[in-house]
Amino acid sequence: MIFLETKDVVKQYSGHLALDKVSVQIPGQKIFGLLGPNGAGKTTLIRIITRITAPDYGEVLFKNRPLAYEDIFNIGYLPEERGLYKKMKVGEQAVYLARLKGLPASVAKERLKKWFEKFDILSWWDKKLEELSKGMQQKVQFIITVIHEPELLIFDEPFSGFDPINAELLKNEILQLKERGKTIIFSTHNMASVEEICDEIALIDKSKVVLNGNVNQIRNDHKQHIFKIHTENENLIADEALYEILEQGKDSRNYVFRVKKCEHVSNSEFLSKLLKNNEITSFEEEVPSMNDVFIQTVNQTQANK
Amino acid sequence: MALNSKIGIVIQREYLTRVKKKSFIFMTILMPILFIGLSMITFFLATINEGKAKVIVVADETGEYFPVLKSTGQYQFIESKTGFQEFRKNSDESVYATLVITGDLLKNPDAITLYSAKTVVSSAEETITSELNNYLSDKKLESYNIPNLKQIIEDSKIQLNLKSVKWDDETGSETQTSSTMVSVIGMVFTFLIYMFIMIYGGIVMQGVMEEKNNRIVEVIVSSVKPFDLMMGKLVGIGLVGLTQFGIWILLLLGVQTGAFVFLGNSEVFQTINASLGAINIVELSLYFILFFIGGYLIYSSLFAAIGAIINSPEDSQQYMTPITILILFAFYTGFYSAQNPDGPLAFWTSLFPFTSPIVMMVRIPYGVQWWELSLSIILLFGSVFFVVKTVAKIYRVGILMYGKKPTYKELTKWLKY
Numbered sequence: 001m002i003f004l005e006t007k008d009v010v011k012q013y014s015g016h017l018a019l020d021k022v023s024v025q026i027p028g029q030k031i032f033g034l035l036g037p038n039g040a041g042k043t044t045l046i047r048i049i050t051r052i053t054a055p056d057y058g059e060v061l062f063k064n065r066p067l068a069y070e071d072i073f074n075i076g077y078l079p080e081e082r083g084l085y086k087k088m089k090v091g092e093q094a095v096y097l098a099r100l101k102g103l104p105a106s107v108a109k110e111r112l113k114k115w116f117e118k119f120d121i122l123s124w125w126d127k128k129l130e131e132l133s134k135g136m137q138q139k140v141q142f143i144i145t146v147i148h149e150p151e152l153l154i155f156d157e158p159f160s161g162f163d164p165i166n167a168e169l170l171k172n173e174i175l176q177l178k179e180r181g182k183t184i185i186f187s188t189h190n191m192a193s194v195e196e197i198c199d200e201i202a203l204i205d206k207s208k209v210v211l212n213g214n215v216n217q218i219r220n221d222h223k224q225h226i227f228k229i230h231t232e233n234e235n236l237i238a239d240e241a242l243y244e245i246l247e248q249g250k251d252s253r254n255y256v257f258r259v260k261k262c263e264h265v266s267n268s269e270f271l272s273k274l275l276k277n278n279e280i281t282s283f284e285e286e287v288p289s290m291n292d293v294f295i296q297t298v299n300q301t302q303a304n305k
Numbered sequence: 306m307a308l309n310s311k312i313g314i315v316i317q318r319e320y321l322t323r324v325k326k327k328s329f330i331f332m333t334i335l336m337p338i339l340f341i342g343l344s345m346i347t348f349f350l351a352t353i354n355e356g357k358a359k360v361i362v363v364a365d366e367t368g369e370y371f372p373v374l375k376s377t378g379q380y381q382f383i384e385s386k387t388g389f390q391e392f393r394k395n396s397d398e399s400v401y402a403t404l405v406i407t408g409d410l411l412k413n414p415d416a417i418t419l420y421s422a423k424t425v426v427s428s429a430e431e432t433i434t435s436e437l438n439n440y441l442s443d444k445k446l447e448s449y450n451i452p453n454l455k456q457i458i459e460d461s462k463i464q465l466n467l468k469s470v471k472w473d474d475e476t477g478s479e480t481q482t483s484s485t486m487v488s489v490i491g492m493v494f495t496f497l498i499y500m501f502i503m504i505y506g507g508i509v510m511q512g513v514m515e516e517k518n519n520r521i522v523e524v525i526v527s528s529v530k531p532f533d534l535m536m537g538k539l540v541g542i543g544l545v546g547l548t549q550f551g552i553w554i555l556l557l558l559g560v561q562t563g564a565f566v567f568l569g570n571s572e573v574f575q576t577i578n579a580s581l582g583a584i585n586i587v588e589l590s591l592y593f594i595l596f597f598i599g600g601y602l603i604y605s606s607l608f609a610a611i612g613a614i615i616n617s618p619e620d621s622q623q624y625m626t627p628i629t630i631l632i633l634f635a636f637y638t639g640f641y642s643a644q645n646p647d648g649p650l651a652f653w654t655s656l657f658p659f660t661s662p663i664v665m666m667v668r669i670p671y672g673v674q675w676w677e678l679s680l681s682i683i684l685l686f687g688s689v690f691f692v693v694k695t696v697a698k699i700y701r702v703g704i705l706m707y708g709k710k711p712t713y714k715e716l717t718k719w720l721k722y
Contacts, residue, residue: 077527083520
């Protein structure tokens with residue numbers, strides 16, 4: 001099921017094109033990664049989805065119908081640039097922002113107390129925001145984003161400013177939200193976290209979508225036919241036409257080779273030929289990290305210009 | 306979710322967070338004390354100045370005129386025992402000036418000179434000439450040798466006793482007014498409205514800037530329309546101003562009642578009360594509230610636009626200057642109008658919406674034609690509508706724009722988004 005879809009969205013700011021016919025499909029109850037270098041147009045796309053700005057052309061479909069004003073109450077948005085009222089008491093402003101999202105004051109208070117307890121910041125309820133550490137402020141901001149239990153959540157760089165322990169806590173919360181049936185858009189530069197939690201991604205570069213699809217699929221598609229082979233022999237004996245050795249070395253027990261296989265040979269064919277002459281202890285294809293895919297794709301689009 | 310309830314929530318926050326602040330309570334109580342205290346100090350200093358008389362030494366060669374010069378509170382006349390030249394040599398700091406009279410002033414009016422080390426203030430000259438003039442004209446009259454001439458002239462002077470009475474055509478009532486009291490009251494209200502617009506306009510600007518710089522605005526506009534956020538802020542902060550005014554009116558009534566209890570029979574209090582009675586404080590306050598709302602909305606929405614445009618307080622100057630000049634112009638026109646409340650300047654500036662809230666407050670205590678008042682109010686609130694609408698467009702774009710401050714050309718582009 002497609003939860004949210006943008007069709008040929010174009011946004012022009014005075015003098016530059018921020019989005020150029022951007023079409024993405026965001027599946028329901030999945031975590032969708034919105035990736036791209038700085039200034040690619042991610043924030044503009046998010047602002048169009050949250051109806052902060054309107055697109056010049058194109059449309060946004062929310063559950064297969066045009067996005068309407070009321071839908072914004074069904075969206076929770078955590079902007080990259082965090083901000084809350086510094087001089088206002090934490091609990092007070094959390095209730096205020098929850099009320100703006102349509103919750104009655106009493107419900108807002110009840111839910112907030114539960115979340116504050118869960119994140120271990122309940123004792124800070126009556127403190128001014130500026131008295132909190134940065135990590136605690138981030139927690140408050142996260143709670144405010146999810147408090148009205150919207151169906152769609154948008155997190156822009158949610159892990160920035162968190163220590164590893166709290167980042168893990170947050171990651172688990174995000175995964176739990178997905179399990180509870182929420183659709184999540186996750187914008188980040190941190191490719192390791194994309195591999196860990198995203199189901200699908202879209203990579204935006206220079207105002208255009210340059211890559212999209214399932215994360216595993218994309219990583220498979222970007223395989224470079226590189227294998228890591230462990231053997232007991234000092235030399236790798238096989239038809240030289242099949243591969244090219246990139247690196248070789250020795251670990252405590254075995255000899256290790258990193259080889260690039262020729263594209264026309266299938267994996268099983270390659271392995272069977274190697275097995276004839278070598279004592280293979282392990283054979284593994286390298287799947288590129290999202291980081292590699294990102295750099296490769298962005299460099300490619302820049303080279304094409 | 307209804308729109309109005311959103312504005313309501315914003316108003317509630319803007320109002321409560323400010324009214325609950327200690328600084329608000331403190332300022333509300335401190336301001337009138339400061340105000341009264343300062344005027345009392347000024348008054349006190351003025352009396353001190355009068356208390357210390359300046360010494361003027363009189364070297365009168367004729368011996369005729371010295372007895373005529375009567376020392377006043379400000380100037381003390383001392384006869385010079387020695388000659389003038391000698392006196393000049395021995396003169397010391399305690400002598401302010403020396404008056405030298407060398408001949409019969411009726412025959413030779415130039416035979417009088419005032420010497421001083423400093424430039425003599427005009428009031429010293431006035432005191433001397435008026436005292437001598439009286440004596441000389443009496444002497445001149447005597448020289449005509451007509452019996453009882455002085456008495457005749459005295460009788461021919463008619464003492465007018467002019468009372469100003471304000472008439473009310475509808476009720477037929479007549480109230481005695483004191484023009485000094487009226488102008489004082491008008492000035493106080495003008496000053497109040499000027500001060501309120503400046504202070505609360507500034508608060509609006511700070512509030513908008515805070516939200517923009519904190520980036521909290523991004524969170525808020527994903528659930529509230531920018532227009533609702535802006536209106537909520539304007540109304541909420543405006544209500545804080547009205548609350549402060551309300552508290553001051555209550556304090557004033559309290560002081561008046563207190564004064565009545567303790568000083569009810571004293572003459573001073575009776576006079577003040579009588580002239581205050583001629584001015585309808587309740588009516589004035591209602592007009593004040595009306596013009597405050599209009600003037601506040603028109604200016605504070607401009608301040609809100611500035612807050613949305615700029616990224617740091619240092620950038621505000623460029624945009625603030627035209628607005629400050631406009632407010633100051635209104636303020637000075639208001640003070641000038643207190644002397645000439647029906648002149649053309651007062652008339653036109655009390656219709657022009659950017660000056661009318663301030664100028665009209667001076668004129669109302671003197672009485673203004675009903676059509677002028679209604680026209681002024683209609684023009685004011687009509688302009689409020691347009692200004693707020695225009696500003697909302699700038700605000701909507703500005704609060705999400707970071708980086709360099711926009712030029713006026715770019716601003717006009719924002720209006721078309």
